Amino acid sequence: MNNDSKLLIDKLEADGALSPAEYLFLLENRSPETAQYLFERARTVRQRIYGDEVYTRGLIEFTNYCKNDCYYCGIRKSNREAERYRLTKEQILECCAAGYDLGFRTFVLQGGEDPFYSDEKIADIVRAIKAAHPDCAVTLSFGEKDRKSYEAYFAAGADRYLLRHETADCDHYGKLHPGEMSLQRRKQCLWELKDIGYEVGCGFMVGSPYQTNECLVEDLLFIKELNPHMIGIGPFIPHGSTPFAGQAAGSLELTLFLLGILRLMLPRVLLPVTTALGTIHPAGREQGVLAGANVVMPNLSPLNVRKKYMLYDNKICTGDEAAECRRCLAGRMESVGYRLVVARGDYKAV
Numbered sequence: 001m002n003n004d005s006k007l008l009i010d011k012l013e014a015d016g017a018l019s020p021a022e023y024l025f026l027l028e029n030r031s032p033e034t035a036q037y038l039f040e041r042a043r044t045v046r047q048r049i050y051g052d053e054v055y056t057r058g059l060i061e062f063t064n065y066c067k068n069d070c071y072y073c074g075i076r077k078s079n080r081e082a083e084r085y086r087l088t089k090e091q092i093l094e095c096c097a098a099g100y101d102l103g104f105r106t107f108v109l110q111g112g113e114d115p116f117y118s119d120e121k122i123a124d125i126v127r128a129i130k131a132a133h134p135d136c137a138v139t140l141s142f143g144e145k146d147r148k149s150y151e152a153y154f155a156a157g158a159d160r161y162l163l164r165h166e167t168a169d170c171d172h173y174g175k176l177h178p179g180e181m182s183l184q185r186r187k188q189c190l191w192e193l194k195d196i197g198y199e200v201g202c203g204f205m206v207g208s209p210y211q212t213n214e215c216l217v218e219d220l221l222f223i224k225e226l227n228p229h230m231i232g233i234g235p236f237i238p239h240g241s242t243p244f245a246g247q248a249a250g251s252l253e254l255t256l257f258l259l260g261i262l263r264l265m266l267p268r269v270l271l272p273v274t275t276a277l278g279t280i281h282p283a284g285r286e287q288g289v290l291a292g293a294n295v296v297m298p299n300l301s302p303l304n305v306r307k308k309y310m311l312y313d314n315k316i317c318t319g320d321e322a323a324e325c326r327r328c329l330a331g332r333m334e335s336v337g338y339r340l341v342v343a344r345g346d347y348k349a350v
């Protein structure tokens, strides 16, 4: 193994941070041996805080309507081939009830930026979920909203908000999104969410078109500054009906390496293995947990809408019942020495 890399990994574990040049060195000089060392350190750090527990969140993809047109995304508004759907409040509550019986204690409402769901509608849904399941956490994830909207959902009982920043490099952001969207606004949302009191998650795609190691260094620096409770990362996977149809997918190897780095940077962070990671490699999710991740997010959406929430091609688990995914994931986690638990899975603060 490259001894400089090993020293940097030790330094990252000790200090929780490196200089930009040091992050770049680690990324540029990756090797299987360095990665194994990084993962071993990441597992030790994770074990100290979270033991062998893996938290699970029930994902409810409640709308695939979206007013945005991100170049990478399969549910972008210009994709005329996407068959659009919306779940009713009753359908969402049914998903939660079924999920509760399966042992889920966190529900994640994820969707496109869909103006149909007014702030009042969202607040009403959040209140209904919390009334039915007071012991559960509700996580929201449907993009950029005004501060007062975020405040209204929080007042209704929402606990957490996921908003991937997608890339912390301004030029790169401009290559992934049309001109109406801005990195500055995106970051502002994340700071507002934190200020309101949410547990906040940011994140990015690995191997998105035009991404360089320098972009990834920007991501790491921004994440350290934001100090989020959760970080969602997964490989970019092309979708055939988007402008990025012909682009290469991100790699398992780099995604795992970044999971390891993130665990050492923010030892307490909640780090999911994403469906995209399971899509690019059959053992991606197991390997993700072995690299430092500690959360899985199986799908609770009704089976008849699953195939319509296609952010990228070949997404896994679109034909499997929630119970089947839960059983499958429990087995996968056990196969690598971890266990799924029935718990809200809150951030463990010091």
Ligand code: 5AD
Pocket: 072, 073, 074, 164, 166, 204, 205, 234, 235, 236, 237, 238, 239, 276, 311, 312
């Ligand atoms: N490949 C991988 N991830 C994607 N996302 C959107 N499109 C793709 C794609 N083609 C991710 C984005 C978004 C999250 C919900 O899904 O990072 O924030």
Ligand code: FES
Pocket: 298, 316, 317, 320, 324, 325, 326, 328, 329
């Ligand atoms: Fe869905 Fe394995 S997690 S089938």
